[in-house]
Amino acid sequence: MSGTIGPYKFTLFVAGKSPNSQLAQDNLNHICSEYLRVWNCKVTIVDVQKDFQKALDYDILVTPTLIVEGPRGRSTIIGNLSQIDSVLVTLGCD
Amino acid sequence: METTRALPADAVFRAKPLVKLGTGVDGLDEVLDGGFPKGRTTMIRGGPGAGKTLFALQYLVLSALKGTAGIFVTFEESADAIRMNAATLGWDLPALERMGLLFIHHAKLDSAAVVSGPFSLKGLMAIVDGKAKALGAHQLVIDAIDIVMRRFGEEARARDEINTLHEWLDENEFTTLLSVKLNDDPDLTSRFGFLDYMADCVIRLDHRVMEQISTRRLRVQKYRGSSFGTNEYPYVIGDNGISLVPIASAQLEHRGLGARQSTGNRELDAALGGGYRRNACVLIAGASGTGKTTLAATFVVAACARGERVLYISYEESPDALRTAVLNAGVDLQPALEAGNLKLVCRLPESMGSDEHLFHNLTVLTSFNPDHVVVDAISACHRMGSGKAAFDYCMRLVNACKERGITCLFTNQVRSANPSEDLSGLGFSSLVDAVIQLQFELVDDDLQRSLLIMKARGCRHSHRLHHLQITDDGILLSPGRSPAGAAPTETSERRPKTQGGAR
Numbered sequence: 166m167s168g169t170i171g172p173y174k175f176t177l178f179v180a181g182k183s184p185n186s187q188l189a190q191d192n193l194n195h196i197c198s199e200y201l202r203v204w205n206c207k208v209t210i211v212d213v214q215k216d217f218q219k220a221l222d223y224d225i226l227v228t229p230t231l232i233v234e235g236p237r238g239r240s241t242i243i244g245n246l247s248q249i250d251s252v253l254v255t256l257g258c259d
Numbered sequence: 260m261e262t263t264r265a266l267p268a269d270a271v272f273r274a275k276p277l278v279k280l281g282t283g284v285d286g287l288d289e290v291l292d293g294g295f296p297k298g299r300t301t302m303i304r305g306g307p308g309a310g311k312t313l314f315a316l317q318y319l320v321l322s323a324l325k326g327t328a329g330i331f332v333t334f335e336e337s338a339d340a341i342r343m344n345a346a347t348l349g350w351d352l353p354a355l356e357r358m359g360l361l362f363i364h365h366a367k368l369d370s371a372a373v374v375s376g377p378f379s380l381k382g383l384m385a386i387v388d389g390k391a392k393a394l395g396a397h398q399l400v401i402d403a404i405d406i407v408m409r410r411f412g413e414e415a416r417a418r419d420e421i422n423t424l425h426e427w428l429d430e431n432e433f434t435t436l437l438s439v440k441l442n443d444d445p446d447l448t449s450r451f452g453f454l455d456y457m458a459d460c461v462i463r464l465d466h467r468v469m470e471q472i473s474t475r476r477l478r479v480q481k482y483r484g485s486s487f488g489t490n491e492y493p494y495v496i497g498d499n500g501i502s503l504v505p506i507a508s509a510q511l512e513h514r515g516l517g518a519r520q521s522t523g524n525r526e527l528d529a530a531l532g533g534g535y536r537r538n539a540c541v542l543i544a545g546a547s548g549t550g551k552t553t554l555a556a557t558f559v560v561a562a563c564a565r566g567e568r569v570l571y572i573s574y575e576e577s578p579d580a581l582r583t584a585v586l587n588a589g590v591d592l593q594p595a596l597e598a599g600n601l602k603l604v605c606r607l608p609e610s611m612g613s614d615e616h617l618f619h620n621l622t623v624l625t626s627f628n629p630d631h632v633v634v635d636a637i638s639a640c641h642r643m644g645s646g647k648a649a650f651d652y653c654m655r656l657v658n659a660c661k662e663r664g665i666t667c668l669f670t671n672q673v674r675s676a677n678p679s680e681d682l683s684g685l686g687f688s689s690l691v692d693a694v695i696q697l698q699f700e701l702v703d704d705d706l707q708r709s710l711l712i713m714k715a716r717g718c719r720h721s722h723r724l725h726h727l728q729i730t731d732d733g734i735l736l737s738p739g740r741s742p743a744g745a746a747p748t749e750t751s752e753r754r755p756k757t758q759g760g761a762r
Contacts, residue, residue, distance in 0.1 A: 180381035188376075213382050217389025224367045225382035226407070241369045244376035251375045 172205040173197075173256065174234040178225045181214045185245040189229035192246035200258060277484050280398070280434050283321030284314065286503030290479060290488035296459045298397075298432035299483075300425055304441040304454070305464030309475065310496050311438040313348075314464065315400040316341065317500045318436055320350050322398055323360035329398035330390055331363045332383070334406040338363040348500055362390050368410050377416070380407070380424050388431070399433040405440045405451060418453055425457050459483040464494075474612045474644070477503065493614035497622075504614045504621075504655075513661035514538050516692065516717045520666070523561030524554075526736035530712055530721035531693070537630075539716070540657050540667040540690055545697030549708055550729050551670040552576075554697070555633050556585040556592060557734055558668060563595030567630040570623055573605045574639035581605070581635075589732040602627050608642035613652040616643055621659055631666040632656070638672040657690045692716040697727065710736060 177193055179186030190210060197206040213220040213228060223232060231242040237257045246252055279293030288294045295301045295318070303311050312333075319329035333341060341363055342352045355361035366383055387399065404421065411417035428435050437458065441451050455461050461480040466473065476491045493504040517537025521528050528534045535541050535558070543551045552575075559569045573581055581603065582592050595601035604623065606616070624632070634640075634656070640649035653669070660667045669691075688694075694713040699706055708727040712720045723739030 178382060180379070180385060183379075183381070185377055185379065192376075213385035214388075217385045220382050220386050221364070221389075224369070225386070226366050226368060226380065227378040227383070228381040228385075229378060230372075230382060241372040242375050243372050244374050244378045247376035249375075251373055255373045 172207065172235070173201060175206060175208045176211060176223070176232040176234075177208065178211045178213055178220060178223065178228050178230040178232070180228040181212060183228075186212075186229055188245040188247065189231070192249065192252075193231065196246070196249060196252060196256075200253060201256070279485075281321070283318045284494075284501050284503065286492070286494075287477070290477075290492060290503065291460070291482065292486050292488075295434055295436070296483070296485065297434050298429070299459040300428055300433075300435045300437055300457070301460040301462065302454055302458035303436055303438040303462050303464060305438075306466060307440060309464035309466040310494075310501055311440070311464060312336070312341070312402050313344070313496060314501050315402055315436045315438050316345060316350075319361060319398060319400055320345065320352070320355070320500075323355045326360065327398060328360045328362075328394040328396035329400070330387060330394070330396050331361065331400045331402065332366050332387065333363065333402045334366050334368070335403035336365070338365045348498065350500075359394050362394060362396070364390070366407070368407065380420050384424065384427055387433075391431075391433070397433055399428070399435045400438070401435065402438045403440060404437050404454075408451070414450060421454070422457065455480065460485075465491075474614055474648075495615045495618045497615075497618060502618060504618050513658070514664045517664065519718075520565075521561050522554075523557035523559075524734050524736055526725070526738050527554075527710070527734075529738060530710075530723075530725060530736070531715055532718040532720050535666060535668070535693065536717055537666055538661060538664045539692035540661070540669065541693040541695065542669050542671055542691045543695045543697065544671045544673050546674065546699060547672055549697035549699060550588075550727060550734065551672070551697060552581070552635055553585055553588045553590060553729055553734055554695070555635055555668050555670055556581075556588075556590045558631070559601060559633060560590055560592065560595060562631055563598065563600040567600065568628065569595070569601050569631045569633060570620075570627055570629040571601060571603050571633045571635070572620060573603065573635045574608045574642075575636060576605065578603045578605050587731070588729045588734070602629070608639045611643075613640070613643040613648035616640075617652050617655055620656060624659060624663065624665070629665060631668060632660055633668045634670070636670040636672050654690065661690075693718070693720075 175193060177189060179189060193208060197203050197208065211219045213225060227243050229243070229245055231246060233240045233242065233256065235256060240255050242252055242255055278297040279291070279295065280297045281294045282288055282291065303314055305311050316331065319331055322329055331341065345352045352361060352363065356363065364386060390396070408417045408421065411420060437454070439451060439454055441447055460482045463478045463480050465476045465478070467476070475494050475496070477494050478491045479487045479489070494501055495504060516539050519533030519535070520537055521534045522531065543554055545551050559571060562569050576584065585592060592601060596603070602623065604620070637649070637653050640652055643649055643652060657667055693715040696711045696713050698709050698711065700709060708729070710725040710727045712722070721739050725739045726737040728735040
């Protein structure tokens with residue numbers, strides 16, 4: 166799974182310690198370590214329950230929401246990131 | 260040390276009392292027996308164009324104007340579109356936003372977003388929660404929730420999410436209006452029907468077109484723990500937002516017939532035993548050209564000259580045409596108009612539905628406060644839609660006038676001169692206190708007009724046929740012979756020559 170380029174800036178919006186929020190973080194960590202070069206990944210986690218203003222600024226409606234800023238520009242992935250294939254396609258490393 | 264933990268006998272059943280919150284919609288608080296359920300969710304459902312967004316916005320704006328903050332979440336229109344729509348009603352949303360009394364949030368759904376696994380609406384909840392705390396807001400609108408539901412692929416998941424949202428709203432005691440674009444399409448009803456069960460109060464807005472005239476109806480479908488009006492209530496979208504059209508009062512609160520007042524024509528006064536009774540509903544029926552409008556205008560001029568106020572609703576002529584027409588018969592409306600005693604409302608019957616006509620007229624009854632109302636002619640009211648609409652309109656207008664002590668003078672254009680015909684043409688004769696019939700007849704190749712008083716409650720009136728002439732100087736009426744042997748009325752110098760022909 167080489168072929169990947171970077172760098173990637175991830176902003177993951179989660180809601181407290183809900184199971185989906187936890188899963189999304191785990192899945193994102195897994196993707197970064199398995200498919201991307203970890204040093205190319207900058208991950209920021211935003212808990213919307215603690216920082217609603219950030220949620221407003223990014224127009225976050227649902228959680229988890231992952232905002233990706235990478236070589237292909239900016240894209241949005243919603244859900245707990247369990248469907249890894251669709252995430253990889255979005256990241257451009259299929 | 261065990262003790263029995265006995266609860267007070269009524270504790271289990273002591274429900275939290277249902278507190279209500281004003282709706283901001285004229286007339287709706289009465290229907291809802293006080294207003295929306297406080298701290299609970301009310302659903303507004305209706306098809307496109309029913310006014311759901313406006314309805315919801317009105318609730319927040321009127322609260323905000325009283326100093327209560329609210330949050331408007333829209334899934335459909337942008338915040339700017341909402342602001343612009345509100346501005347057409349004179350609502351300055353940016354000012355309310357600056358004062359911290361309103362927050363509009365356009366909950367955008369990024370259509371390009373990729374879905375990877377389950378998600379929930381917690382982002383929205385966090386924003387609402389944060390803003391609500393910041394503003395101290397407990398009133399919330401979620402407009403077009405159906406749109407967000409389409410984003411959750413599976414129906415079951417969508418349902419769970421909305422239920423979670425609803426529980427969260429309840430826990431946080433938001434008084435919420437949830438609007439849903441929903442008509443009676445069976446497919447939509449099966450998908451969104453659960454919302455009906457979920458909400459504590461369900462209000463349906465219905466916009467339908469009957470006989471090419473649009474009508475709007477509101478119905479309360481359910482209200483958990485409260486009584487409510489179960490009828491369909493007409494509503495209009497006017498200059499000040501949504502208002503329910505007052506329906507005929509449950510109780511008849513008509514005032515009795517009042518003093519006699521001159522009709523503006525001495526002979527007619529005599530024939531009616533003194534004139535029209537105050538607060539009466541007087542019908543002038545006749546074919547086209549018999550002099551109905553002139554007779555009505557004669558009364559208007561006399562009443563205005565006495566300093567009384569008259570609202571003249573014309574469905575047939577423009578103000579200029581009306582003024583000119585009666586001026587040719589020597590009846591001059593201009594002085595009354597200039598004095599501000601006469602208000603002319605000229606509208607095409609088909610320009611709006613009967614509900615809107617009624618609403619506008621009731622508004623004028625309140626603002627102008629007339630002593631008398633003329634409607635010329637009620638036969639045109641059929642063009643507001645249907646015979647039923649015309650009947651409802653006239654009936655409710657008469658009721659409103661009778662409750663306020665206003666005299667109604669209605670003209671009605673009838674085709675046949677058959678006295679057995681229902682002269683109101685609409686079937687509300689029981690509300691009519693006096694009926695004056697105008698006719699043509701051909702006498703020796705000469706077209707002559709005549710007037711017959713068919714009915715006049717509370718008056719000893721003439722039962723004779725009176726000849727009527729429209730001159731350059733007003734209406735001339737032959738005295739006929741006074742009924743019941745009363746002294747014949749004095750004759751007028753201006754009496755027409757033809758009066759000798761009285762039978």
